[in-house]
Amino acid sequence: MTSQAELDKLIRGDYAAGFISAIESDTLPPGLNEDVIRFISAKKGEPAWLLDWRLEAYKKWLSMPLPTWAHLDHPPLDFDEVSYYSAPKSMADRPQSLDEVDPELLRTYEKLGIPLHEQEMLAGVAVDAVFDSVSVGTTFKAKLLEAGVIFCSISEAVHEYPDLIKPYLGSVVPQGDNFYAALNSAVFSDGSFVYIPKGVRCPMELSTYFRINEAKTGQFERTLIVADEGSYVSYLEGCTAPMRDENQLHAAVVELVALPGAQIKYSTVQNWYPGDENGKGGIYNFVTKRGVAHDNAKISWTQVETGSAITWKYPSVILRGDNAVGEFYSVALTRHMQQADTGTKMIHLGKNTTSTIISKGISAGRSSNTYRGLVRISPRAENARNFTQCDSLLLGDTCGAHTFPYIESRNPSAMIEHEATTSKVSDDQLFLCRNRGIDPEKAVSMIVNGFCKEVFKELPMEFAVEAGKLLEVSLEGAVG
Amino acid sequence: MLEIKDLHASVAGQDILKGLNLSVKAGEVHAIMGPNGSGKSTLTNVLSGRDGYQITGGQALLDGHDVSELDPEQRAHAGMFLAFQYPVEIPGVSNLEFLKASLEATRKAQGKEPWDAVTLLKKARETCKQVDLDPQFLKRGVNEGFSGGEKKRNEIMQMLLLEPRLALLDETDSGLDIDALQVVARGVNSLRSPDRAIVLVTHYQRLLDYIVPDHVHVLAGGRILKSGGKELALELEQKGYGWLTDQEDAPA
Known part of the structure; x- marks a missing residue:
């Protein structure tokens, strides 16, 4: 190979x-x-x-x-x-x-309770008139426009809103930031652009899901979100259903700009094809995601990663302004031969900046699950605080979990806490569940869901339910 | 209801049960007593199908069916319940969520009507009160941070909601103060009915003051050495086990 x-x-x-x-x-x-x-x-x-x-x-x-x-x-x-x-x-x-379409894919859709017309869309079936989403999409767009929110493809934005694109594109993730970001910058296909005007609270969760029919963005996706002063937006990326995708290499870039007092909540559920149990096939996902939080701004990343053969992803926050807040909540589940190396970077530049990192890694099969995180406190970041919690759960004894936390503190006033645990789903827990009539698969998914609870509660409600179901489907066959 | 015939069982290659016979009929309460290491816990674990407990001979029949052919969850569906000596914690899974999954699966398998969320919550709250647990416990992780007594009462709460036909209680009295013991006993007694049976495993006569058994058995060396009525427990309290096990060649 x-x-x-x-x-x-x-x-x-x-x-x-x-x-x-x-x-x-x-x-x-x-x-x-x-x-x-x-x-x-x-x-x-x-x-x-x-x-x-x-x-x-x-x-x-x-x-x-x-x-x-x-x-x-x-x-x-x-x-x-x-x-x-x-x-x-x-x-x-x-x-x-x-x-x-592959019946295995359809079976998964069924288990996730995805309506038929959405299944067609996800599987890339040729349907001309895309059902109710057209009307949903239209009312949705009208409502956003009323609030002054711009939500369109990045190609469209380049033409329509060059004054917003030019200063911000590459401002968080520069062209030469890293190998994959440079490649993306050279050849990016498309992606989403969001602008929230000053003081506006975006009236709904923005979801690429609404744009799925036009969002054939390919393997080099680029997303830019700018939240102007005092605004708020919650953005959902991805879909709990596995996407049919013929690209093997994905190198996306996501840039978030939270201007003073703004809040951006960015949630991802990623369930691309992980490859089979022998490690054949699957998506290679090399993503650069980063946000800049200015004074009193807050950026919160929540991710549920269950797909892809390889995940290389570190959604980060540069806490540039004073009192800025950065959060990272992550669930990464690997099974079969999947490999995930994921985590975050919290770069504290401003005074009184705080960051929270909660990472839950679940490994099954012969997979490898790595948390890699950096907390950096710069010399002028007075009274910076970080709390990090990394928990790993192992299913079976052929998988691996690794934690690489890097801490660089150059200011003596910093308070940094780090907690890490590794545990196994115990036979005793399983037996208790079974003794109460719960079958082992359901039991494992329940135990794993409990393990992830702190992260799931950060997801928008509907997403949280789906994420739970997704874990259940992903864990099938992980027991025994 | 439960018919155990010449049961032999081993744990990690070591023979623990060596030809145990026991017959439990509907409506009866049996107490199984015996010295440490006599095989009491092995018996309840073998009956409920815990991994690592091997039946090496004889059989245990539940309503005429060989239990070894059933998975642990199937035994639960058939109406068997084990109240654990050391209930394990499941962090992040709320008690209520756990009850919901348990009751849904069990009632479905038993062909009973499922309970909707409102009914479940109402019944769960009532049952909490019955065992003197604050209903706030329903929101907490299963046994997460519970005291020893709270864990035991939580087990009884689950038992009452699941309404098992055969309840096995493995040293449920251990580590309980006298008040908690009475609460637990009250719960167990409320389960007593002509179509149910209860098997209590205990070290001490104390529990039997509150849950009065129909039959008392002494288990030692992997076998029932002596059976009798409730007065046997009192006799054991006075004399200990020595006078019985001394008759054996190789006490456990």
């Missing part, structure tokens, strides 16, 4: 039986060079400054080595085997009905 193409073939053979069609036209041949970037930019009709920005990123990327510090093991990625532009699939190329 050395080349991207071979890996791709493996995924397709196993997971997606019967619904992947041959390569479409209007897809660039694999490989990356300046012409490819010019082509992408031209396709999107981008202004010159953005093309230059992309090319600059590309130059930086060329000089950067592939990062190898993570506790991850995968065959080398060949970036010349990836195609960097693919036009949206035409209706004819998609599966024509659910009958053509």
Whole structure:
């Protein structure tokens, strides 16, 4: 298994039986060079400054080595085997009905209680009129507009709101931040843009879910959220159902800007294809997520990660302003041969800044689950506080859990607390449940859900219920 | 209801039960007493199907069915309940959530009407009061941070809600003060009925002052050495176990 193409073939053979069609036209041949970037930019009709920005990123990327510090093991990625532009699939190329979709995928949808028309959407079935979401989407957009909230694709925003994009794009995650962020900056396909005006409390949870039909954003997604002074927004990303996705490599970038007094709550549920139990296939997810919190601002990341063969993700907060607050709540579940190296960075720059990190790692099968976190207190961050809690739960004895907490404090007034535990679902707990009539699978999912409770309560209500169900489905077969 | 015939069982390769016979009929309360290491807890664990407890000979029949053919949860569905000597904690899973899962699965398997959320909460609160537990305990994690006595009362609370036909209580009296003992006894007594049976495993006669058994058995060396009425317990209290086990060649 050395080349991207071979890996791709493996995924397709196993997971997606019967619904992947041959390569479409209007897809660039694999490989990356300046012409490819010019082509992408031209396709999107981008202004010159953005093309230059992309090319600059590309130059930086060329000089950067592939990062190898993570506790991850995968065959080398060949970036010349990836195609960097693919036009949206035409209706004819998609599966024509659910009958053509992997029954395993459908079974999961059923268990999660996903309505039929949504199943079609998630599985990428060709449906022209997208049911009620059109009307839902319309009323939704009208309501947002009334509040002055902008919620659109980033391509659209580049044309419609250049004054908002230009100063903020790359302001949190610069082009040359890291290898994958540089690659994303050079070739990003699309993503979401959100702007909340001063003092506005966004009237609803913003969810990519509403945009799912237009959100065929591909593997290099880019999201930018700007919350102006004193505003509030809760943004939900992803979906509890596994997404049909033919891309193997994902390198997304998410930037959050919380201006003074603003609050951003960003919740993610990620359930991409994790590969089979022998580690065949699955998505490689290399994501850079970071937010800047100005004076009195608050950024809260909540993530539930159960998918992907490889997860490399550290949603971080730069606490730039005084009294800024950063939070990170995470549940990462790995099973089969999944590998997750995930955590956060809390960079305290302002005075009286506080951060909270709650990380729950659950490992099953032969998987590897790593928490990696950095808490940095800068010299001028007087009275900074951090609380970190990392708990690992092991199911079985063939999986691994690792914790790499880094603490750099350069101010003596800092208060930093770190707690870590590792536990196993005990036979006694299981037996108690079974003795009370609860079958072992339900029992394990209940115990694991209990373990994750502190994180789930941070999720928006509906998401929390779904996340619980998702764990249940993901844990199937993890016992015994 | 429960028919145990020449039961042999081992734990970690060590033979603990060595030909145990016991017959429990509906409506009866049996007390099983015996010295430490005689196999009392092994008996309840074998009956409820705990991993690691192997039946090596004989059989235990519940309503005529060999229990070894049933998974632990199936035994629960068949009406068997074990009140644990050391109830384990399940952090983050609320008592109420746990009860809901337990009752849903059990009532479904028994073909009973499911309880809606309101009914469940109402019954659970009432039952809490019955065993002198603050209903606030329903919101706390299962046994999480409970005192020893609270854990035992929590077990009895679950038992009363599940209404088992055969309740096995493994040293439920251990670690209880006299007030808590009375509360637990009251709970157990309220379960007594002509169609149910209760098997109490205990070290001490004290519990039997409050839950008066129909039959008392002395278990030693993996076998029932002597059976009698409630007066046997009093005799044991006075004489200890020595006079019985001394008759054995190899006491446990």
